[in-house]
Structure formats: C-alpha cells, structure tokens
Amino acid sequence: MTRENEAGSEAAERDEWFYAAAVGVGPLRFGMTVAEVVEAAEVIGTAEVSGCRREAAVFSPTWKVEVHRRGTAPSAPAVTAYVSRDAGLFGVACDAVRGPQVAYDGLRLVGRDLAELESDAIAYAEANDVQFRVMPEGYAAPDDPGIVMRAQPVGEALRSRPLFMVPRDGAWTEWDSLPSEEYHVGGRRSKSRTPPDDPRPDGCLQCRA
Numbered sequence: 001m002t003r004e005n006e007a008g009s010e011a012a013e014r015d016e017w018f019y020a021a022a023v024g025v026g027p028l029r030f031g032m033t034v035a036e037v038v039e040a041a042e043v044i045g046t047a048e049v050s051g052c053r054r055e056a057a058v059f060s061p062t063w064k065v066e067v068h069r070r071g072t073a074p075s076a077p078a079v080t081a082y083v084s085r086d087a088g089l090f091g092v093a094c095d096a097v098r099g100p101q102v103a104y105d106g107l108r109l110v111g112r113d114l115a116e117l118e119s120d121a122i123a124y125a126e127a128n129d130v131q132f133r134v135m136p137e138g139y140a141a142p143d144d145p146g147i148v149m150r151a152q153p154v155g156e157a158l159r160s161r162p163l164f165m166v167p168r169d170g171a172w173t174e175w176d177s178l179p180s181e182e183y184h185v186g187g188r189r190s191k192s193r194t195p196p197d198d199p200r201p202d203g204c205l206q207c208r209a
Helices: 003-011 034-043 114-128
Strands: 045-051 062-069 079-084 088-094 101-104 132-134 140-142 147-154 157-165
Touching (some): 114 140, 114 157, 140 147
Antiparallel strands (some): 045 062, 132 140, 147 157
C-alpha cells in the first residue's frame, strides 16, 4: 500500500475533533500542562514527551508531546502537541495520514490535497462573504489566525497538516509561535534533544496510556 493510498484508508477511520478558536481542539485545551496533555491524549493512545530546542530567549522551555495511536505498528504520531512552561499548551498539529479529522464550519482540514482544500476554502469565502488566508506554501486556507496550515508529503502528494494554535509566551502571533519542528514534516524527525527540565517528578519521558 502506498502512503497516498494509506492516507485515504486511514481517513475513513479518523475520529472527529471539534475546534474552538482560542479554546482548543478535541480533548486538548490551550494552557494545559504536559501532564494534562498526556492524560487527555489517552483517547488516542500512547504519548512520548521530549524537549524542544530553545529557539529564542523570549520563549520559556518547551516540550513536544507526540501521541501515537493505540494498537498500531510503530509509526508517525497522530497528534503532536507543543507545551511551554509559561503558556502551557499552545499548539496542536494533526498528522495528514493518522491524525483526527477536524473541520472548520464544515470544511475538512486534515489530510486534504492542498489544491483541493484551496478550492474549497475559496468557495467557502465567496459563499459566506468572508476572507481567506494564503499560507506559506502558497495555498488558500480558512481566515482564522489560530489555524496554521502546513504541507506534509504523503507519497508524491502534498497533504494538509493543520496546526491549531494560540500565541505562546514571548510571541506576537500564532505564526511567530510555530515550533521549528513543524518546518520539516513528512517522516523526517528532528534530532533528539534533551529537555530543558523534566516536567514530571518520576523523570520518565515515556508516558503510556
């Protein structure tokens, strides 16, 4: 099975999460601690916590929580959450292949062909007399500052990988808050990093549902 076919197969099995701007997505609420994110992520499966690179002095130490679906072979995480020490949970990325489906007023956002999503986003904007945003990859997406759309390679195609965000401490906008890990997606993992501080008292960086 090619990854592109895999994307279509997994899409039929996706759970559906609700997005509320500035509030959260699915069971994840902006401002949660690492421990709270791990507990909430049990609806999907297992969580792995690691530290993020300190990108700028204005940002407090930040952790990445990668959530893998329960009962599947080792694979890319379905959801990746980003939690800073001072702001709590500020970003949630849904994998294009394995992530839950999230809609914006009926417009499906996860795992879409980017050109198809752009066409739907423009049609939505025209029908509702609203604006749309052009993302860094050059495609149109919903006009919501809390949705940062990225492209994820799936086979030969580019599929949508949305991040649902609020500004983290020290950042002016959601885009300024984008973790460096999200600049390169599609199976390429960042080098492992030692977390700046262990967020949990037992010192273990593996959290199992």
